[in-house]
Amino acid sequence: MGHHCCSKQKVKRGLWSPEEDDRLATHIINHGHGSWSSVPKLAGLQRCGKSCRLRWINYLRPDLKRGSFTEEEERTIIEVHRILGNRWAQIAKHLPGRTDNEVKNFWNSCIKKKLLAQGFDPNTHNLLQKKSKSKTNASKSANHHRFPSNSSSLVFSDDHDPQTCFPKTDNDTELQNNTINFECNNSASYTQLHNIAPTSDFWSNEFLAMNKSDSISNDVNLCGYTLDENSIWNTSTSLENFVQPMQTTQVIPTQEIIGGANDYDLDASLFNMLSINYGFEDYPASTTILPAAGVYGGEMGYAMDQVAWCEGNNFQCGSFAL
DNA sequence: AAGACCTGCAACCGCTTCGTC
DNA sequence: CGACGAAGCGGTTGCAGGTCT
Numbered sequence: 001m002g003h004h005c006c007s008k009q010k011v012k013r014g015l016w017s018p019e020e021d022d023r024l025a026t027h028i029i030n031h032g033h034g035s036w037s038s039v040p041k042l043a044g045l046q047r048c049g050k051s052c053r054l055r056w057i058n059y060l061r062p063d064l065k066r067g068s069f070t071e072e073e074e075r076t077i078i079e080v081h082r083i084l085g086n087r088w089a090q091i092a093k094h095l096p097g098r099t100d101n102e103v104k105n106f107w108n109s110c111i112k113k114k115l116l117a118q119g120f121d122p123n124t125h126n127l128l129q130k131k132s133k134s135k136t137n138a139s140k141s142a143n144h145h146r147f148p149s150n151s152s153s154l155v156f157s158d159d160h161d162p163q164t165c166f167p168k169t170d171n172d173t174e175l176q177n178n179t180i181n182f183e184c185n186n187s188a189s190y191t192q193l194h195n196i197a198p199t200s201d202f203w204s205n206e207f208l209a210m211n212k213s214d215s216i217s218n219d220v221n222l223c224g225y226t227l228d229e230n231s232i233w234n235t236s237t238s239l240e241n242f243v244q245p246m247q248t249t250q251v252i253p254t255q256e257i258i259g260g261a262n263d264y265d266l267d268a269s270l271f272n273m274l275s276i277n278y279g280f281e282d283y284p285a286s287t288t289i290l291p292a293a294g295v296y297g298g299e300m301g302y303a304m305d306q307v308a309w310c311e312g313n314n315f316q317c318g319s320f321a322l
Numbered sequence: 323a324a325g326a327c328c329t330g331c332a333a334c335c336g337c338t339t340c341g342t343c
Numbered sequence: 344c345g346a347c348g349a350a351g352c353g354g355t356t357g358c359a360g361g362t363c364t
Contacts, residue, residue, distance in 0.1 A: 013333080013334075014332095014333075014334095014357090014358090015332070015333080015358085015359095016332090016333090035349075035350095036349075036350070037348085037349070037350095049349085049350095050334085050335095050349095050350085051333075051334080053350075053351090054332090054333065054334085055332090055333085058332075058333085059332080086353070086354090087352090087353085088352075088353065089351075089352060089353085100351095100352070100353080101331085101332075101333085101353095102331085104353070104354085105330070105331055105332085106330095106331095108330090109329070109330055109331080110330090
């Protein structure tokens with residue numbers, strides 16, 4: 001079965017011969033590709049336009065880099081994939097001379113296996129978890145590893161449903177102390193406050209560094225950052241590197257949800273519970289994440305949260321979900 | 323040596339997005 | 344605003360070459 005664009009034509013398929021490559025390259029170098037559907041005819045090829053386009057983009061383009069991926073490229077792919085997922089074309093834009101097809105193949109044949117061998121889920125970049133007997137129990141118990149043993153205020157019992165947790169406060173007072181308090185109200189025995197805060201190292205070293213690098217999408221999937229809970233959340237109530245929010249705060253509206261509902265599990269709900277909605281106000285010359293005042297807004301039903309940061313006077317915002 | 327199996331990669335397929343009318 | 348064609352994109356397939364048994 002041929003493509004839609006060439007179903008009426010008699011087209012050759014399969015591997016390209018050197019002669020075909022030469023015809024196509026010569027034509028495009030001399031005349032440009034214009035409309036791809038007209039390229040086969042103009043170049044004298046028994047191929048469909050779609051096939052010509054692919055051959056040019058993936059193989060004949062003069063600016064393509066040949067050879068194996070470098071370690072630097074590999075790191076870039078992993079980092080960008082952690083944020084963007086399987087958006088190969090977007091990932092390839094961060095690797096000059098590489099094509100989306102090449103990146104995709106490299107991911108599937110090499111990086112994926114490496115991550116699995118290291119115990120990471122290549123889809124989520126989280127640590128792989130052992131499957132338990134029942135889905136419910138599995139999801140409930142699986143989350144303990146996220147938090148360090150010394151984070152006593154963040155330990156939940158198996159009979160506790162994190163989805164019923166909600167921020168204790170919606171006023172500014174506690175936020176201005178750089179603390180985020182959650183209360184679990186489904187059981188009297190779990191009515192305790194949890195003071196958590198992202199560590200400054202996380203934001204400054206990981207998240208901000210990424211967003212300084214290039215034009216990464218505003219849609220930020222932070223699930224990967226939950227891998228090293230010690231570097232993300234701590235129980236400290238002081239965040240010396242955080243800038244105090246202003247009294248009047250612009251809350252960034254919710255943006256596109258990343259990830260599908262299919263992936264939703266207790267990991268997600270737990271992470272959602274611990275997530276923070278940040279709002280921002282113009283804060284000159286700061287590259288620091290700003291926790292906003294009055295950000296809770298009673299919207300914990302959302303399966304996602306927002307985060308934002310500023311670089312100079314440019315404010316960025318993103319959403320994350322699992 | 324030969325067949326089975328594995329791996330990497332080029333190419334295809336079908337869906338989505340974009341642009342034009 | 345909807346229809347249509349072109350382009351873009353990601354998942355999948357098929358094949359050649361390598362490795363294993």
